[in-house]
Amino acid sequence: MEKRSLIHRFDFLWSGLDKGLGLIVLGLIVISTVTFISASSGTSVKLIDQARNLVLAYSVMLVISRIPPKWLERSAVWIYGFGIALLLAVAAFGLIKKGARRWVNVGVVIQPSEIMKIAMPLMLAWYFQKREGVLKNWDYAVAALLLILPVALIARQPDLGTALLVMSAGLYVIILAGFPWKYIIPVVGFGVFCILLIIIFGGYICEPQVKWFMLHDYQKHRVCTLLDPSTDPLGKGFHTIQSVIAIGSGGLFGKGWLNGTQAHLEFIPEKHTDFIFAVFSEEFGLIGNLILLGLFTALIQRGFAISSSAPTLFTRLLGGAITMIFFTYAFVNMGMVSGLLPVVGVPLPFISYGGTALVTLGIGVGILMSIHRYRRLVQS
Amino acid sequence: MVSFKKPDLDSFQERIHIATLFVTFCFLLLITRLVWLQLVSHGKYALLAESNRIALVPAPANRGLLIDRNGIVIGRNYSALTLDVNAEEVKGNVDQLISDLSEIIDISPRDKRNFKRSLEDSRNMGTFPLRSMLNETETARFMANRYRFPGVEIRARSFREYPYNELASHLIGYIGRVSQKDKERMQAEIEGAKADDPDALQASFLPGIQYVGKIGLEQSYETVLRGVPGYDQVEITAGGKPVRTLSSAPSVPGKNVVLSVDIKLQYLVEQLYGNFRGAFVAIEPETGDVLAFVSKPNFNPNDFVEGIDAGTWKALNESLEKPLYNRPLKGIYPPGSTYKPFMALAALETGKRTPNQAISDPGYFTFGNHTFKDDKVGGHGSVDMAKSIIESCDTYYYLLARDMGVNMMHDFMKPLGFGQITGIDLDGESRGILPSTSWKERSFKKPEQQKWYEGETISLGIGQGYNSFTILQLAHATANLANNGVVMKPHIVKSIENPITRERVLTTPKESYKIDLKKEHIEVIKNAMLDVNRFGTSAAAFKGANYLPAGKTGTAQVFSLGSKTYNHSSTPEFLRDHALYIVFAPADKPKIAIAMVVENAGFGAAQAAPIARKALDYYLEGRWPKEIPEWKNAP
DSSP: HHHHHHHHHHHGGGGTTTHHHHHHHHHHHHHHHHHHHHHHHHSSSOOHHHHHHHHHHHHHHHHHHHHHHHHHHHHHHHHHHHHHHHHHHHHOOOOEEEEEEEEEEEEEOOOOHHHHHHHHHHHHHHHHHTTTOOHHHHHHHHHHHHHHHHHHHHTTTTOHHHHHHHHHHHHHHHHHTTHHHHHHHHHHHHHHHHHHHHHHHHHHSSTTTTTTTTHHHHHHHHHHHHHOOOGGGTTHHHHHHHHHHHHHHHHTTTOOOOOOOHHHHOOTTTTTTTTHHHHHHHHHHHHHHHHHHHHHHHHHHHHHHHHHHHHHHHHHHHHHHHHHHHHHHHHHHHHHHHTSSOOOOOOOOOTTTTTTHHHHHHHHHHHHHHHHHHTTOOOO | OGGGGHHHHHHHHHHHHHHHHHHHHHHHHHHHHHHHIIIHHHHHHHHHHHHHHTTEEEEOOOOEEEOOSOEEEEEEEEEEEEEETTTTTTTTOOHHHHHHHHSSSOOOOHHHHHHHHHHHHHOOOOOEEEEEOHHEEEEEEEEGGGGOOTEEEEEEEEEOTTTTEEEEEEEHHHEOOOHHHHHHHHHHHHHHHHHHHHHHHHHHHHHGGOOOEEEHHHTTHHHHHOOOOOOEEEEOTOOOOOOEEEEEEEOOOOEEEEEOOOOHHHHHHHHHHTOOOOOEEEOOTOOOBEEEEEEEEEEOOOOTTTTTHHHHHHHHHTTOOOTTSSSHHHOOOOOGGOOOOOOOHHHHTSSSSOOTEEEEEEEEEETTTEEEEEESSTTEEEEOOOHHTTOOOOOHHHHHHHHHOHHHHHHHHHHHHSSSSSOOSOOOOOOOOOOOOOHHHHHHHSSHHHHHHHHHGGGGTTOOOOBBBBBOOOOOOOOOOHHEEEEEBSEEEEEEEOOOTTEEEOOOOOOEEOOOOOOHHEEEEEEHHHHHHOOOOOOOTTTTSSOOEEEEEEOOSSSSTTTTOTTTSOOOGSOOEEEEEEEEESSSSSSSEEEEETTOOOOOHHEEEEEEEEHHHHHHHOOOTTTSSSOOOOO
């Protein structure tokens, strides 16, 4: 009796959370911690830092999971407006580090584009909820405007990676809200066509004298080294070549925990943050990768299930978009490390080291949990 | 469910299904890629990983030169043959290897220690010099025995050298091997840079950086001097021997740094100080160019480059003379009577005195129940402003300080640069103390100490009390006075030179600000300072000068005498008074302003002023004193 009551005292730490989602995320965190121990050897980052980040992210998740979606809906416009205001502040008097203006000092130095990753789907989901039942085609134009403004502000910082992520977050809401296929298909078709063109004519457009419209030189280099990493094995192609070797040399079963030679001889840059997947792949092999992908698939599946059973359009769109954001991060990161996609600074969700990313993810999971928790309590 | 919502829900379900399909497609794509890498091509990549062991050999960039204002190189590189050891290959039997090698080549304990330290720092990755500067015999002997030492080879490496040894050591500073702390700091810088551009990572690939500036200009201009290291991608056998170079990324050499310092003047002053300790700063008032920046005693920066040996380090570190201490930059001294011209100017500007207003000096001043003494027993008689400067009358300034009050003095002295960071391009500058009531409130904890007592104001007038400044600040203030209130930031580096094109980019700052001073007030002060050298306290030192030197002597107490009278020879050396002197010349169009201290040397006129005289004779007229050996350019 005594023992039971002691445990019950800590019930608040997990009661009401979605068990499926919780177990999947727990699995990912276990993988993260194990890999982190291997990847962080020789760096100044310590396990205790990662533990602190996890506790912080968990607390944020716990708080958010208890906030009814209704509240989020009411504050969506404010959060979005706040985010835009901060982005404008960055543009006007932000801090410049190494040629990019991304930070602003509001007592502490923050990077407002992070806020937009959550604020963007919130705002658009709110808008479509507002227009539910009376949705016209021009509503999509309004939504597009709401989307373009922050994306443009972030892109000109310049931070193309984050801009693309925020844009995709918004696009997911728009597409899930029912944006007609007759518009989607041509755009996607054109995109595929462009990518094919780049692959075919890669040789020409990567010539040093060719300037790319709207893009910085370093962004051009990233695409070009993706097409042919061997053109610059010491410089820009270095990351990709080395991480691909790490993955390939891992084989079916991997080299075993702490035995990765690529990682431990420091051929892998950023091995505990953006390139942690290479360390994991090298040490745990294809089997490990399939388990990891299985966990991500389960996470996405659970997210979709929660969204489908959500009571309002707002929660459905928000849940669906957040799930797709998880997917995008995971796919873009693993695609980049394995040499499928260009190098952009995207962490592997729940696995990469980094406080900001973990807290953002904690907010995302918290929102999904809240949608699940209040699925029957809210009627619109 | 309300019926009109159904289509919406259906449409959402349909979209979720399509999203699921999209996710599945993407993940299948990824799995295909992973299967391709980890199953199909596994053999190839396993081999690559194996031969990948040392793929990149860093090629350090040539460090920029340090050049004085007349083109004399005072920091340079030389290339020498070194015995290089590949750390990975000798792992485990370092001692055996060294003892084998020392049979044919002389290896000192210091070489051995430095090498071992490099090994530890690098966690056994990379190649390190065990012995440098091999001569021909040694090279030949090693080549004959080369087969016995796999992983050891002879290579040409670049080394840093300060050809004039001790000369300007505090100014130049030195470089040293990258320490763990340096690495962590640079890592943090790269982390910051990475957030913006992952490619920045490559630009400062750490193994390519083996030395960093530790102090002096080598430190403050580190990023300019360092350049960007390059790499050779080298194919290596299983034994670790490079087989062939696949490609190279050339290093970008660091830029040369051109100083405003006249190294010959610096040399002359350092010689003139002899065995005296002290600091000497000369500034060109019009530009803020630092012409000489002397801190005595010196040390030899060459001792530090490859790691200093314990004996030398101990001697330098424990010496009572503190040779490692950068005196003009960090040492704070009471300005003593050299403060009086500035006080007199303050009196004119604030309207507390007119030039002709005279006081009668009985030889002391009583405030409350404390008597402040003048150093001339019986007093100076009737003293006006000019006489107060020429004869250095204390009583005049006790009265003036009382009439002005601490805060009025503070507000006037602050723009002149007293007690302020000058912003010179060296790290670690001291601020000193320019007292005010709010300074005292900030600096003390107990309420009774925070209060300003009027008695504390009196000795401020003669540059004592809480007043304490760096010699750099005193020189800066003298230059500002010479320049009629136009403040130029003092700087040691004049321009940055491209090592290949020799093109120079000026880095000299523009006018900082202008202090509003009345022309006729400045004239009063300048004329009085001229008279100091004509028939005042330092007239003897400047007898027969062909230019117009405007100066002021000073003496600063090292410890409080209480009511006793100071006796130079009976006081222990480290407690003797400091001799101070400020001067600028020619007074009508100043080309140089000097502030200096000779520690524990007694009265300013006797020890400090003669050094300043000879420095001015050389700088303004090119006259070299006979007793000092001629300057010789290093080979």
